Amino acid sequence: MSKQIVNTESDAAESLMRVDGLKKHYPITEGVLRTEVGRVRAVDGVSFEVRAGETLGIVGESGCGKSTVAESVLRLTDPTAGSVYFDGEDVTAYDDTALKRFRREAQMIFQNPDSSFDPRMTTGESVAEPLKIHGVGPRSRRLEIARDLLERVGMSGEDAARYPHELSGGQKQRVALARALVVNPRLIVADEPVSALDVSVQAEVLTLLNDIQAEFNLGVLFISHDMGVVREVCDRVAVMYLGEIVEMGRTEDVFNDPEHPYTRALLRSIPTVGVESRGTDAGLRGEVPPPSDPPTGCNFHTRCPEVIQPDGYDFEQAHWRGVMNLRVAVERHGVDVAGLRAFVGVEDDASVSPADADAMKAELRREHDIPETLTDPSAEATLEAALDDIVRGDVEDGRAVLAEEFETVCEGESPPLDEDGTGRPTACHRDGAAARGGDD
């Protein structure tokens, strides 16, 4: 490739794509007037850059906004806020001509390669097609380039005559890569490119992607929910949770010394060959909250195993997580007191006997992973008071007791993505709270 990025500022020269404060919110509308009644905060303020010759990974659970980032940076959808720069130019300000050039320089690879192919076209024709769109000719020349590229992605020139249905998933993804490369792009956005492939084939395609990237000095934005896959191909990685980046750094550093509790949890949930599942504490408990109603403070506090304890208490961390589970449940959906009464066999209008109340409280503790007795007596007394309120039907009083007594900074304030500690951007209160550290 003869293209070079010429820029006097060395920092900017490295940056092929820079994304600043990107947001994409989808309105939730109601009625014929389509009144906006809410917003899905699919991407809620992310910033990163992709340099020429590097692969930046974006990793996170399904629904955290990875594909929306991909679509937004390629201007397949218009961002709600923020900027995307390609070569220092504002992509959102491109006119049709500039956009056409950009669409050539930045190519996308999808999870399902079938979406890039017309089943009636041969492999060679499919790979050559973008050349036609961009006015490269004649046809014989286009097919020659296509055959050449097929060979570079590990297919043979004869494969050019085959049809998509004659190819395996791995072969199709190779051809999709050839088709993306045919227009000499400088950036590839690959959204879960191996997630639909057999594990045995994944490694081959990842190796190919690595080789191609080095050969063509491409910038690659590599999107995956799979930490193992990200580790194979990415130079740097950004970990996303509920529309935000919670940690970003060199892959090696992030994997060897994860800073954010979410990253740590994701790493624990990578299945290890030959090791039995390690149960609930290995992975992540609870559902990802809906992006239409994200938690206050740190998005992750509703599930974080390392959520910070309130001052003045001395919980075992797992017990504190249990108390937080109850708090979060009460805040977010209240408590089904009628269900609890039914569970322990209290008749509809009957009063709750002390034994029934104990059974209901025990059930609440069980549901939220709270032990029978907390080791901290003062925390135990407060929790009991709140549970008493709840089983009596005074859920609001119980909620208030929990909220006032067990207040945590994680819920109150949103942690900025700061370069504290190791110099790696991490959005977690624990950095700032480390000084507070010890429990009394």
Ligand code: ADP
């Ligand atoms: P990921 O790729 O990480 O699985 P997505 O970017 O596909 O996540 O989706 C992020 C969130 O945005 C999800 O909650 C998804 O349901 C929502 N979402 C995606 N596209 C739309 C859309 N067109 N309209 C409304 N919500 C959407």
Ligand code: MG
């Ligand atoms: Mg996706």
